[in-house]
Amino acid sequence: AKAVLQFAEKIQPELAHWIEQNIAFPCTMVDSITPATDEALISLAADKLGVEDAWPIQREGFTQWVVEDKFSGPRPAWEKVGVTFTDDVAAFENAKLRILNGTHSTLAYTGILLGKETVYEAISDSALEAFIGRLLSDEIIPSINAEGVMDLPAYAEDILNRYKNRHIRHLLAQIAWDGSQKLPFRVLNTVRDILKLGQQAKLLCVPIAAWILFIAKRASDQEELVDPLAETLIGLANQHQGDLAALGAAVLNLPQVFAELTANKWFKDTVLEYVKVLSSINGDNAADVLGAL
Incomplete structure (x- = not known):
């Protein structure tokens, strides 16, 4: 709305006034897992369909479209075809960011530590599934205020079931991209809200620690991050090669990622403790390691 009004103001102030008085701009949110297309999907589509598609797209069957019930006049009865109308789109957005995107990133970084390749493989690991369940029930869900708007435990359960779709090949490496941009919204804001309540967010420190180990591995394997x-993250990994504690401390001091959390001793100490713990995790000890956190 702001962009349209600013543009209209520049070309015709009267038009801007009319738009402001007569036009509504409902907020919306959409959700349907749609992994990035890669060569494997292109080959699979050609094999299954018998035609060459330069850019096939895979998408799960689940769809969600949430629309703010804020219109300037009569609106379509889209609720008859599955659209959710609400006065609080922000609650749905916040739940999606923390429950879906937050657990996606957690599965990505911890799953990669255990040699998993896809979301389906990761959630099929009993140790990871149990940890994600605890993360949701103990920390993520209690941090979200959606009373009277949505059933958060049911929403979380639906998301876990969506992860178990073996037909969707969602690479953990894709989800792990751009961690410095994604983690502040997906994980760190939840940490902040929990700390403001005077509580601890121990389990949410796990994906941060796993991300640091992910950076270290990309650097040691000389693979693109x-x-x-x-450039900054790989530089730190190379500078502190072989010293995970020093690398972790350096990453946790990046204000462009952690902002005021760079000064939170409890948060930094907990993440560094988990960097040490997770550095030796494997398929044989995962249940014990994650269960003890």
Whole structure:
């Protein structure tokens, strides 16, 4: 709305006034897992369909479209075809960011530590599934205020079931891209809200620690790190090669990622403790390691 009004103001102030008085701009949110297309999907589509599609798209069957019930006149009865009308789109957006995107990133970084390739493989690991369940029930869901808007436990359960779709090949490496941009919204804001309540967010420190180990591995393997801060992060990993504690401390001091959390001793100490713990995790000890956190 702001962009339209500013543009109209520049070309015709009367038009801007009319728009402001007569036009509504409902907020919306959409959700349907749609992994990025890669060569494997292109080959699979050609094999299954018998035609060459230069850019096939895979998408799960689940769809969600949430629309703010804020119109300037009569609106379509889209609720008859599955659209959710609400006065509080922000609650749905916040739930999606923390429950879906937050657990996606957690599965990505911890799953990669255990040699998993896809979301389906990661959630099929009993140790990871149990940890994600605890993360949701103990920390993420209690941090969200959606009373009277949505059933958060049911929403979370639906998301876990969506992860178990073996037909969707959602690479953990894709989800792990751009961690410095994604984690502040998906994980760190939840940490902040929990700390403001005087409580601890121990389990949410796990994806941060796993991300630091992910950076270290990309650097040691000389593989590309897809991240807007890639040069900085790989530089720190190379500078502190072999010293995970020093690397972790350096990453946790990046204000462009952690903002005021760079000064939170409890948060930094907990993440560094988990960097040490997770550095030796494997398929044999995952249940014990994650269960003890």
